[in-house]
Amino acid sequence: MIESTDQIDMVRESRLRPLDPRKAAGTNAGSIEAFERLLRESQEDPASFWAQVASELDWIKPWDSVRKGGFENLQYFSGGISNVCLNLLDRHLRHGADNKLALIWEGEDFSTRFYTYRMLYHEVNRFANVLKRFGLGKGDTVAIFLPNLVETIVAVLACYRLGVIFNTIFSGFSAPALRSRLENFDPRVVITADAGYRRGHALPLKEKVDEAIQDLRVVETVIVVRRSGTKVRMKKGRDWWWDEVMKSAPIECPAEPIEANEPGVVFYTSGTTGKPKGVVHSGLAFLINNYVYAKYHMDHHPHDILWCTADIGWATLQIWGVIGALSNGVTTVVFEGAIDFPTPDRFYQIVHKYRVNKIFTSPTALRMLMMYGEKLMEPYDLSCLEVISLVGEPFSPEAWHWTDQKLGKGKVYINNTWGQTESAGCPLASAAWLVPMKPGSCGIQFLGAKADIVDDQGNPVPPNTVGNLVLREPIPMMLRTLWREPERFVREYFTKVPGAYFTYDAAVKDSDGHFWVLGRVDDVINVAGHRLSTMEIESVVMECKGVAEVAVVGVPDPIKGLVPVVFVTLRSGFTPSDYRRKEIRSHIESRISKIASPRSIFFTPALPKTPSGKIMRRLLAELSTTGAVQGDVTGLEDATAVEKVRDVVHAVGSRK
Numbered sequence: 001m002i003e004s005t006d007q008i009d010m011v012r013e014s015r016l017r018p019l020d021p022r023k024a025a026g027t028n029a030g031s032i033e034a035f036e037r038l039l040r041e042s043q044e045d046p047a048s049f050w051a052q053v054a055s056e057l058d059w060i061k062p063w064d065s066v067r068k069g070g071f072e073n074l075q076y077f078s079g080g081i082s083n084v085c086l087n088l089l090d091r092h093l094r095h096g097a098d099n100k101l102a103l104i105w106e107g108e109d110f111s112t113r114f115y116t117y118r119m120l121y122h123e124v125n126r127f128a129n130v131l132k133r134f135g136l137g138k139g140d141t142v143a144i145f146l147p148n149l150v151e152t153i154v155a156v157l158a159c160y161r162l163g164v165i166f167n168t169i170f171s172g173f174s175a176p177a178l179r180s181r182l183e184n185f186d187p188r189v190v191i192t193a194d195a196g197y198r199r200g201h202a203l204p205l206k207e208k209v210d211e212a213i214q215d216l217r218v219v220e221t222v223i224v225v226r227r228s229g230t231k232v233r234m235k236k237g238r239d240w241w242w243d244e245v246m247k248s249a250p251i252e253c254p255a256e257p258i259e260a261n262e263p264g265v266v267f268y269t270s271g272t273t274g275k276p277k278g279v280v281h282s283g284l285a286f287l288i289n290n291y292v293y294a295k296y297h298m299d300h301h302p303h304d305i306l307w308c309t310a311d312i313g314w315a316t317l318q319i320w321g322v323i324g325a326l327s328n329g330v331t332t333v334v335f336e337g338a339i340d341f342p343t344p345d346r347f348y349q350i351v352h353k354y355r356v357n358k359i360f361t362s363p364t365a366l367r368m369l370m371m372y373g374e375k376l377m378e379p380y381d382l383s384c385l386e387v388i389s390l391v392g393e394p395f396s397p398e399a400w401h402w403t404d405q406k407l408g409k410g411k412v413y414i415n416n417t418w419g420q421t422e423s424a425g426c427p428l429a430s431a432a433w434l435v436p437m438k439p440g441s442c443g444i445q446f447l448g449a450k451a452d453i454v455d456d457q458g459n460p461v462p463p464n465t466v467g468n469l470v471l472r473e474p475i476p477m478m479l480r481t482l483w484r485e486p487e488r489f490v491r492e493y494f495t496k497v498p499g500a501y502f503t504y505d506a507a508v509k510d511s512d513g514h515f516w517v518l519g520r521v522d523d524v525i526n527v528a529g530h531r532l533s534t535m536e537i538e539s540v541v542m543e544c545k546g547v548a549e550v551a552v553v554g555v556p557d558p559i560k561g562l563v564p565v566v567f568v569t570l571r572s573g574f575t576p577s578d579y580r581r582k583e584i585r586s587h588i589e590s591r592i593s594k595i596a597s598p599r600s601i602f603f604t605p606a607l608p609k610t611p612s613g614k615i616m617r618r619l620l621a622e623l624s625t626t627g628a629v630q631g632d633v634t635g636l637e638d639a640t641a642v643e644k645v646r647d648v649v650h651a652v653g654s655r656k
Helices: 005-013 021-025 032-044 046-055 084-094 117-133 150-162 175-185 205-212 242-246 283-297 315-327 346-354 363-372 397-407 486-494 534-541 578-591 617-626 640-655
Strands: 065-068 075-078 101-106 112-116 141-144 165-168 189-193 196-198 201-203 221-225 239-241 263-269 277-282 305-308 331-335 358-361 387-390 413-416 451-454 467-471 501-509 515-520 524-527 530-533 547-557 561-570 600-603
Touching (some): 046 065, 046 075, 084 283, 084 315, 117 150, 141 150, 141 175, 150 165, 175 205, 175 263, 175 277, 205 221, 315 331, 331 346, 363 561, 451 501, 524 561, 534 547, 578 600
Parallel strands (some): 305 358, 561 600
Antiparallel strands (some): 065 075, 101 112
């Protein structure tokens, strides 16, 4: 369990910010009291609440019942027929939004593209017809290995339109990491680009795909977007250029009728076994839940310009920049590159240029801006900012106050939230201008959600006590299973606390009802909001010549939140060296991604273990951060192992 006196002091010292009733009057709820009633009703009569939310969207056939079953066999809006894309595009066109701006795209090279709702509708229909031409229909599978491009958004929406189950994969992954996901997902079609730009470099995406799909017979077609002009190998009969297959595609394609519980999207996320797991979401329930959450988290209005800074390979951009934004009829900004490239003020340039008023980002991004200092802001008018929301990792009060006073000039609503790939949106959060802000907290249990903090036996703990965060009741957007691993689905999430979803996050609920998520209790670390399995990194390091044992832990980083640190014991005959350290680092980056690159690699003659042989990673994390171990180590198999590791850490530190 993660716990420290500093963390508890942080919780106890934070104070609620009073609300301004005038701000609340302009929200979707209309008043603080109205939202409090809605919140209360959503938890006391969730069936009526979710039925009302769903009725705000378009249906081909109404549902028979709001909810059936529990977490393990969940059904929401059973028998209801609709389509996600129908509600993101067609619904707004029906209400006259043809010429309203839907999508603003900016490339890392400053190129721009703009799409109205009508233009985006036609592009999506054209690509849906392309997929149909390749024989795809409801229930087929497509993998999208692209950076943040217009074509990426079009591909996502086209899959929803046809009922094609899709998976977006982070374009920074290596070919082996990509292959591991493709092997599990078995897509008939892979969509990629010749290359993608990142910090001025063209990353060879098609080349990675070619390597990853060798001997994967299930992949029938590869569609390639021309982004960089990089010369790539095109296999006749399998590989097709996006622009060429789109030329003759019709601009109309009817939306496929989809039952509310049919799978829509699969997100791969790191698991405690080191093997990526495919989290399956129902497309329509994912839409309904994230529609209403975005509506109140961000206080969305038709004039909004939302920018979600995440990458399409992770769930965040799809939740907020695609589903949340387009279901609420706002304009969404999609940016291809890093928010501090080619100059550290790129973030401010984009906000100023497009008059972005709603931001969804990460604590890592805000900490990075804080590190660069306020002088970078001075040339830009950021007065358009109204709401800044974030997710992915703990958000310190220090960074919260900087965001409030320096970035927001005391005039923005800061909504720090908690959610997971498995929960889709954010069941712990606040409603902009309607829930008092509390610096550092993740807000309250949100509409329809029921969260609890329990001990290791599943018993509720008192306020201001660290425990395990669980969800007591399912909400529509919760994961439905793990792709091709139904047994793992049950075992991993529902056996620790029977009847509840176990999040693997340590948290506190304070005396004001606000939740504070402090970190993971399993072997997964959040690096700049990206979940990485320590076991996946360890298995890659074990492939390196001479490695006998390895342990990976996450340690705090002022910008990224957590970063990996690697401890290696070498086999007899192999000696530590800078060359070997570089070799291990390079192998991690090539096999997984540069995101997984460790801060430090320590060679140690022994690792602290229990008598049963379990490596005590908690002690390694403590040594990495403080240089010492405060707790009792007499129960270790070899208590001197701690001293040996400490000596190595100190020796490396003294050379820096």
